[in-house]
Amino acid sequence: MTFTMDTNRDCARAWEAMPSVLQESASSEQNAWLMDHLAHCQSCSEDYAQQERLRLALSLPADIPVDPAVGLKRLLARLDAPVPKPVVQRVRNGWLTRALAAAVLLQALAIGALGARYWSESNNPAYRTLSQASAPVPAGALHVVPDATMTLADWNALLHSLNLQVVGGPNDVGAYTVVPSGAPATGAPTLQKLRATRGIRLAEPVASVP
Amino acid sequence: MNEADLQADATDRMLLERMAAGDRAALGVMYRGYHGRLCRFLSRLTRRPDVIEEVINDCFWIAWQKAGTFHGDSRVSTWIMGIAYRCGLKALRQHGDEPVDEDTVPQERLPSHDPGDDRELRDWLGKGLEKLSVDQRVVIELVYGVGHSLDDVAVIMQCPVGTVKARLFHARVKLRNVLPALAGEPARLKEGAP
Ligand SMILES: [Zn+2]
Numbered sequence: 001m002t003f004t005m006d007t008n009r010d011c012a013r014a015w016e017a018m019p020s021v022l023q024e025s026a027s028s029e030q031n032a033w034l035m036d037h038l039a040h041c042q043s044c045s046e047d048y049a050q051q052e053r054l055r056l057a058l059s060l061p062a063d064i065p066v067d068p069a070v071g072l073k074r075l076l077a078r079l080d081a082p083v084p085k086p087v088v089q090r091v092r093n094g095w096l097t098r099a100l101a102a103a104v105l106l107q108a109l110a111i112g113a114l115g116a117r118y119w120s121e122s123n124n125p126a127y128r129t130l131s132q133a134s135a136p137v138p139a140g141a142l143h144v145v146p147d148a149t150m151t152l153a154d155w156n157a158l159l160h161s162l163n164l165q166v167v168g169g170p171n172d173v174g175a176y177t178v179v180p181s182g183a184p185a186t187g188a189p190t191l192q193k194l195r196a197t198r199g200i201r202l203a204e205p206v207a208s209v210p
Numbered sequence: 211m212n213e214a215d216l217q218a219d220a221t222d223r224m225l226l227e228r229m230a231a232g233d234r235a236a237l238g239v240m241y242r243g244y245h246g247r248l249c250r251f252l253s254r255l256t257r258r259p260d261v262i263e264e265v266i267n268d269c270f271w272i273a274w275q276k277a278g279t280f281h282g283d284s285r286v287s288t289w290i291m292g293i294a295y296r297c298g299l300k301a302l303r304q305h306g307d308e309p310v311d312e313d314t315v316p317q318e319r320l321p322s323h324d325p326g327d328d329r330e331l332r333d334w335l336g337k338g339l340e341k342l343s344v345d346q347r348v349v350i351e352l353v354y355g356v357g358h359s360l361d362d363v364a365v366i367m368q369c370p371v372g373t374v375k376a377r378l379f380h381a382r383v384k385l386r387n388v389l390p391a392l393a394g395e396p397a398r399l400k401e402g403a404p
Contacts, residue, residue: 015382018382019353019354019378019382022354023353023354023357023359025357025359047386050385050386050389051382053331053334054335054338054350054354054382054385054389055354055355056331057331057332057334057335058335058350058351058354058355059354059355060250060328060331060332061246061249061250062246062249062250062252062253063253063332064249064253064257064259064262065259066245066249066259066262066263066266068241068242068245070263071241071245071263071266071267072238072241072242074263074267075237075241075267075270075271076234076237076238078267078271079234079271079274
């Protein structure tokens, strides 16, 4: 069997034309040309038969069991799940980093039980390291942990509206120590307002040292 | 694009509009409609059913979120296959490319009542596909399995049509050389023939 230049070129053209003919997307001219070539060329005819078989094999359904009903149920459940906010990235270098870390820590440790101990100005050295408030704390002082989503502007506006000023913090558990500025201390209402403010994760009176 | 394709795309667009409006029933219809072809497409990337389900769900999670941003530059099916392709590659990076030799494991576990012809055909195909790169397997599946045009495949894989052509060409040549001759047909006698 000898291949002339023409035969080679035709065979290359035939090879190129096979996918679209098999897909039935080829023009009728292209289709007719290929069929004619195959009728005269044993080699391309064999190739075409193999390509046909390949297409048939590839069109068999997947042989891996994946249940669409189960998958869809999981997908719908996922749509209902809360979208995790990328807050950590947003504040990674921000002023709230330590407050956020502290808040997460507090959540993990259960705020009620352990938090109270952290807030107290205990003389127990084991807890001292958790508090950076070295100086005596003024009366009416509060510990406040802002949420990571709170902007610095909102934080400042909140302090301003409640006549509070920051005198310390954030400490190692992320609490800022704030005290009433100027106006007489209005402890309980201020505390309630803080707690009711969106973006304030925690507000506690600083335990008075006996 | 033939009549059936046009009709299917019109239906898909309608479903996508409803999804953009938050219609979960439309999502369900779309999900079931594409599940078979996505399963087979993804089975060319991995043999793990859990990964396949994860990728399908990632794909439809994105389609659900982005349904409103679909502008109709392509067919909906092309758009969805593109999302599935990218989710599939991401899953491969996360779970590691499944070792090729695993390809034969599920087939060996298949019950014996699998129709003989299909079984033989799958084995034959499996021998060939394991010799291809991931992108070559993807192209051959999209063109021969799903029936996408080369232009569609270029959109799905976000590469030039020339690249798709080259991948298809090399995949086919490789398959021609490694796949055994058709059963029941005389072996090629090119060299030995008088
Ligand atoms: Zn030929």
